[in-house]
Amino acid sequence: KDASIQPQYAHQVSITENQSVVSNVVPASTLAHITVYFEGGRRFEHEKNAGMTQLLMMCMLNGSEEKRKIKEKLENSGVRIEIENSADFFGLHFSVHPTLVEKVIPIIAKLIYHTEFTENFINEQKLLLLKDQSAKLQEPFFRSVELFYQSLFGVHGYGQPRLGTAFSVLHIEPKHLAYAYTQDIAQSNSTLWIVTSPKKHEDIPLLVSQHIPKNEKTIEARAQLFSMFPKKQIKVTKDTHSENLHSVCMGLKTISIKDPRQHYLEIMQIYLSGSGGVLSDALVEKLNLVDTVKAYHVHLLQAGVFFIQLKSKQVQDASLFEYLQTIFTSLTKISPSHDALDIAKELAIMGKKHRLQHARELSYDIGSRYFAGLPWEEPRLIEQNIRKTQSDELTGMMGDVMDFDSFAMGIC
The missing domain is CATH 3.30.830.10 (Metalloenzyme, LuxS/M16 peptidase-like)
Structure with a gap:
């Protein structure tokens, strides 16, 4: 090369x-x-x-x-x-x-x-x-x-x-x-x-x-279907089976890709994930977990999604949901420690650099911003924004999304 x-x-x-x-x-x-x-x-x-x-x-x-x-x-x-x-x-x-x-x-x-x-x-x-x-x-x-x-x-x-x-x-x-x-x-x-x-x-x-054919825009904007739910309503969809091991996915709507605070959720995703993570430590004490807890942040054009996924042998909808929701809402009150935040920020930066080296992920990131009408973000500026993020900004962000819309959970 x-x-x-x-x-x-x-x-x-x-x-x-x-x-x-x-x-x-x-x-x-x-x-x-x-x-x-x-x-x-x-x-x-x-x-x-x-x-x-x-x-x-x-x-x-x-x-x-x-x-x-x-x-x-x-x-x-x-x-x-x-x-x-x-x-x-x-x-x-x-x-x-x-x-x-x-x-x-x-x-x-x-x-x-x-x-x-x-x-x-x-x-x-x-x-x-x-x-x-x-x-x-x-x-x-x-x-x-x-x-x-x-x-x-x-x-x-x-x-x-x-x-x-x-x-x-x-x-x-x-x-x-x-x-x-x-x-x-x-x-x-x-x-x-x-x-x-x-x-x-x-x-x-x-x-x-x-x-390629050079077509001008001829299609009018298409109608989309929207669901309106009361805030804080618990929505649980199940597809349970006879096996002992269940997969649980729980989270909420967040900000769309057009919100400039995307990197806050990327940091929080890492902060909550994996063995030794804050969320994992808390859940292991209360629930019969089989694997580590993973958190995910997905940015979409009309609404973002922030959720956690875990595996458990015991699934009781109401109590599990209540406890998970408590974990989420506590993030609006308790700021990450300085050391934990620094680690999460460094891993977030590493993740961004990783995506730049993998063409399919790079293409997806470019496409996400292109179709949202947003310019490309220079990697250097992204890294600067991540490094200067403060813990109170993260708790403020989580407070904002907690009020954004209702929680939901899927159980299989």
Whole structure:
């Protein structure tokens, strides 16, 4: 690797009003990565079409004989393909040798924009999606988080299962998929290509512009479903089974990605997690835990989510929820110690640096801010903001989110 090449992040070139290319240079990377994101997706799903975005992406790769052949051509060239289905945007992630970036971009564009779906292949993908649903239902952590989101967001798209339900997927017809493709991809309000490589690829914006349709914005803003819950109402969704081990996910809505205090929750997430963490120590004394407690912070466009996940042999809804809620609310009164806060801040900084070196995570972070209409945050400034965070700012932040909306819990 050329030691003279310095990392460069989020260099953006606009192709049209609603289509952009972002380039990253990560010298330490051994592969190049191409991510194509589209705005929308799961945020606009509801109980009758949940799973549409996942099915659309599966059909993008295997929705016809022609699509399957193009996908196989890419894979035979050493390209690895992954589906990205987040709450606010979705797309495909391609890992490729750096020397092949220019070669595969026209092929990717053909796969996305210049091939059709066929009904028999769509039905095949629906069956595969139903199998994936069944498999995921057997994963306690995945299922408890899904139930937690359902409890927290209700009928809103954020509360719908990522893979849909058997009912919703079986009712998606080819015409529905074709409309979703037109609305979310062919005439997308916003499309983002992200190229991350150990070297510069100066011609990528021009190359992308030559191979994708230049559509202006034609889709009006779509309606979304929102649930209104009384504050402090306890919402628990269960999918209990006969096994002795249960997965519990509990938390609350927080600030959206547009709030500049995101790093407070990232610090708090680390402060609460793991063996020896404040939350773990308290819970081990009261509950029959099998593993350490983990805290998570997810930033979304319309609302953030802060939650903890644990495994326990004993699950009693009311008492467990009451105790966990007490743990949360105590964080608004008791500030972290100086040493504990310093450790959490250093780990938060390390986590940020880690994401800069991993292309899929870097792409997700860029996409999150891009579709929220936010500029890229320079890593140096993020580190400065984390380091200067004070303990009373964290307790103030937790006090704000405690009043933001109600708690929820999912148990599997």
